[in-house]
Amino acid sequence: MTESMEGQEMLPGRWPEPVLTCDLIIARELTDALSHQERFSGALSASMEFPVGDKSDAAMAAKYKMSMYLQAYIASAAISDLLRKIQGLAPGLADQIAREFNDLHESGEQGELIWEWAAERGLDPADIINTVKHGLAQEETP
Known part of the structure; x- marks a missing residue:
């Protein structure tokens, strides 16, 4: 039996899965961007507790977390922005483009x-x- 981690929903969260639309993907990415932004802020504060040049494992872990959350924030914000622009320019194609984009980025x-x-x-x-x-x-x- 698979156990979930605390705060982690079991997947799939909903069955049957909803049909992905551009709106749903934008909402997911905006939620992720805001979440990553808040995590980045906390990681930034934690990394500032270490002196400049500190190469200890704890200091490096704090810096890596900060970088990871910043990168994830930027990616989610950029995806949200791009999909919003596509919706405005090509509303009839937006859902299809968003689904294909989502599938590609989940494929690795x-x-x-x-x-x-x-x-x-x-x-x-x-x-x-x-x-x-x-x-x-x-x-x-x-």
């Missing part, structure tokens, strides 16, 4: 697709990555 295929999309636009993904690696190596050199 972004890494491969980003590589393909870059190549389709004449970018060289390997060159971009090597340039970043070179820059990182330069930053690490004293």
Whole structure:
């Protein structure tokens, strides 16, 4: 038997699952953005308890949490903004676009697709990555 964690609903939460609409996905992303923003604020406060340059496990964990929540907040806010704009410009296509976007981002295929999309636009993904690696190596050199 699967046990749920405290505060975590068992999945699926509703059965049958509701048909996803652009409105539902926007509402989910706005809820996530506000939640991540609040968690970021708490993590920021916690990370400020450590002196600058502290590399202890506790200090690094606090900084990683802060970064994680900030990144999640930005992603949810950007998705909400983009889907709202799509609703305004193409209301008849918004639900379909939102569902396809949702399916893609739940599939975990972004890494491969980003590589393909870059190549389709004449970018060289390997060159971009090597340039970043070179820059990182330069930053690490004293």
